Amino acid sequence: MPAARTPVALTPASDATFTAKYVDLYQKAKRLAWDPADVDLSRDRAGWAAIRRDHAPEQYAEQLERLLALFHAGEESVTRTLSAYAGAAARAELGVGAELHLAAQLFEEAKHYEFFERYLGEVLGVDAAALRAAAVPGAPQAVLVDDLEAVSDRLRREDDPARLPAVLAEGIAHYMGVVEAMLARTGYEGAHAALAARGWLPGLQEGFRLIRRDEGRHVAFGVHAVRHLVARDPALAAVVEATFARHLPNVLATVQAFAGYAHPLVDVDALVGFAVGAYGQFMAAAGLGPDARAGGAGDDADADALAAALAA
Ligand SMILES: [Fe+2]
Ligand SMILES: [Fe+2]
Numbered sequence: 001m002p003a004a005r006t007p008v009a010l011t012p013a014s015d016a017t018f019t020a021k022y023v024d025l026y027q028k029a030k031r032l033a034w035d036p037a038d039v040d041l042s043r044d045r046a047g048w049a050a051i052r053r054d055h056a057p058e059q060y061a062e063q064l065e066r067l068l069a070l071f072h073a074g075e076e077s078v079t080r081t082l083s084a085y086a087g088a089a090a091r092a093e094l095g096v097g098a099e100l101h102l103a104a105q106l107f108e109e110a111k112h113y114e115f116f117e118r119y120l121g122e123v124l125g126v127d128a129a130a131l132r133a134a135a136v137p138g139a140p141q142a143v144l145v146d147d148l149e150a151v152s153d154r155l156r157r158e159d160d161p162a163r164l165p166a167v168l169a170e171g172i173a174h175y176m177g178v179v180e181a182m183l184a185r186t187g188y189e190g191a192h193a194a195l196a197a198r199g200w201l202p203g204l205q206e207g208f209r210l211i212r213r214d215e216g217r218h219v220a221f222g223v224h225a226v227r228h229l230v231a232r233d234p235a236l237a238a239v240v241e242a243t244f245a246r247h248l249p250n251v252l253a254t255v256q257a258f259a260g261y262a263h264p265l266v267d268v269d270a271l272v273g274f275a276v277g278a279y280g281q282f283m284a285a286a287g288l289g290p291d292a293r294a295g296g297a298g299d300d301a302d303a304d305a306l307a308a309a310l311a312a
Contacts, residue, residue, distance in 0.1 A: 015093075015094075015095050015228070016095075018094070018095065018097065018098075018224055018225075018227075018228040019095040019096065019097035019098075020097065021097070021224045021304070021307065022094075022095070022097030022098045022100065022101045022221065022224065023097040023100060023101075025101045025104075025217045025220060025221055025307075025311060026097070026100040026101045026103075026104050028217060028311055029101070029104035029105070029107075029108065029214070029217060030104070032213060032214070034111070034210050035111070036111050036112075036114045036115035036118060036207070037114075037118070039115065039203055039206050039207050039210070040202075040203055040206070041118075041119065041122055041123055041203035041204075042203070043202055043203065044119075044123045044201045044202065044203040044204060045122070045123050047200055047201050047202075048061070048123050048124060048201065051064070051200065051201075057263075058261075058262075058263035058265075059261055059262070059263065060263070060265050062261075063258065063261055063264070063265040063266075064265065065124065065126075065131060065135055066135045066257075066258075067187065067191050067265075067266075068116060068119065068120060068124070068131070069128075069131045069132045069134075069135035069136050070135070070136060070140055070144070070187060070254070071112075071116050071184075071187065071188075071191075072113070072116040072117065072120060072128050072131075072132060073132050073136045073140065073141070073144055073145060074140075074144045074145075074179065074183065074184060074187075075109060075112040075113040075115075075116055076113050077144050077145045077148055077149070077179075078109045078112075078148070078175065078179065078180075079106070079109040079110050079112075079113045080149075081148050081149060081152035081175070082102065082105060082106045082109055082175070083106065084152040084153070084155040084156045084171070085102055085152070085155065085168075085171060085172070085175065086099060086102040086103065086106065087155070087156065088155040088156075088158070088164060088167070088168050088171065089102060089168070089225075091161070091164060092161075092164050092165055092168050092229075094225065094228060098221075098225065098228075101217075101221050102221075105214075105217075105218055105221065108214045108218070111214075112211050112214070115207045115211065116128070119203075119204065119207065123201075123203070123204075137257075139249075139250040139253035139254050139257070140183075140250070140253075140254040142250050143178060143179065143183070143247050143250035143251060143254065144179060144183065144254075147174065147247065147250075148174060148175060148179060151167070151170055151171045151174050151175075152171065154167050154171075155167050155168065155171050165229055165232065165233055165236060166236060166239050168229060169226065169229045169230070169236040169239045169240055169243075170239050170240075170243050172222050172225050172226055172229070172240075173222075173226065173239070173240040173243035173244060174243050174247065175222070176218055176219055176221060176222020176223075176225070176226075177219075177222055177226070177240070177243070177244060177279075177282050178243065178244060178247045178248075178251060180215055180218050180219050180222065181219045181222065181278045181279065181281075181282045182251050182275045182278050182279055182282075183251055183254060183255075183275070184215050185212065185215055185216075185219065185274075185278055186255060186271050186274050186275040186278060187255075188208050188211060188212045188215065189212075189271070189274055190255075190266035190267065190270075190271045190274075191204075191208060191266065192205060192208045192209070192212065193266070193267070194265045194266050195208070216309075216310035216311050217310065217311040219278075219282065219310050220306070220307035220308075220310045220311045222282070223282060223285045223286050223303050223306060223307055223310075224303060224307060226240055226282075226286040226288070227285075227286050227287060227303050230286070230287065230288065237288050240283075240286070240288055241283075241288060241289065244279060244283070248279075251275060252272060252275070255268065255271050255272055255275055256268060256272065258271075281306055282306075284306075285303045285305075285306035285307070286303065287303070
């Protein structure tokens, strides 16, 4: 008769374990700090004029303007909303490590915003507000700006300690999951690939490279924080899943809008695949979603491996 197997105890990782992960991201942020004012944009002005002149039929300049308007809107929105997360993380007692990371992340989001503000002014010579009014329509405006602002407002105001973790789980799923993992990383992936393949706008390519490196750490924080909150209260897994499901149509509409051009600058199908893959990766690493359920609950090693890859 086979010996009875001892059930594996699913003890939630301790707060101290998560603190170490958050502090590691903070340390990486310090080592990889950069200044948007130092990015060399001297060759981009002539490059931009050439794209306008030589590729009018393909509407490449219009598509790049639209991408830049989305990045500008997104980076401004995440800069203005993140302080709510730092306050909520403190009130929810996620630990000082989470607060250190969020302080570093807020500085980085401010720099990303500064980079696009500078780029639109110095290279395109356009007013960001006017460009955004024309180029950031319903779906991205909702998911990147309006809905993110709404959940951040609720985070700022939630003073019931019993309700705060659910709002924080929703907020982190929206900010680090939907906006950063699905939209920002997908957008930077597509934009970088389009420019690198053509050898265009080296200053913009360099800005994308530096921003993408930061965004990887931000998504890694989101994976750890979701795991941390769900370890404390497994019922929060449903909040995370529902948040992704609610915003998925606006994410896909934002990416698919580029298919409306006769000559899309980006590979729309590949980017939709990238966005959906980013969702699956995020959920699996957080130990949630169908992939994690099919293969057994994701463990700490899954989360750490994804975080390490993202934060490299
Ligand atoms: Fe950012
Ligand atoms: Fe970010």
